[in-house]
Amino acid sequence: DTAVSQTPKYLVTQMGNDKSIKCEQNLGHDTMYWYKQDSKKFLKIMFSYNNKELIINETVPNRFSPKSPDKAHLNLHINSLELGDSAVYFCASSPPRKDGSYNEQFFGPGTRLTVL
């Protein structure tokens, strides 16, 4: 009964390669996110989708491209991987807002990407 799942959990690859990380949530949420956590544990948002529509697109290199085939899935494709892309990438989801208040985000287990 995993709520937010990511695959793979670990990804080791060479510089210059292209790779994808997949995320799925079975919570029925409308909004999904990608975060990057660097070696200092600092979590920073990269993208957010609401009902398959991109609503947050932070200043990340064009090599990163999110894709949402439906509202339960949000994938992250990375082209021409660089050493600095090594980090843990987290997917998250949140339910629709109620009465203007903000609902908490639920995180997946993370994908540790190592670029050699």
Add this chain to the structure above:
Amino acid sequence: EDQVTQSPEALRLQEGESSSLNCSYTVSGLRGLFWYRQDPGKGPEFLFTLYSAGEEKEKERLKATLTKKESFLHITAPKPEDSATYLCAVQAYETSGSRLTFGEGTQLTVNP
């Protein structure tokens, strides 16, 4: 730009030794402040949401409070299983979508 600063960076406690973690924030207009717990090798786990100054929430040995400039996470009589990194995050009214701005976390270690 929204900013979140957490202190201390690391905290070591003996089992049963109560203490507090601090989260100072600067936002244009606070919609919500969130506390998460993160265990090694796992994703952040939601703990609390606070919306307005003066609000308090409790869960087991944890109590979160909020003022106009900061939030505290009080840990009463901690146990070794409370060891984790505690993350604070804010969302502002003026930010687009559902963006959370996180602090760098406080790594808590509780020794038996």
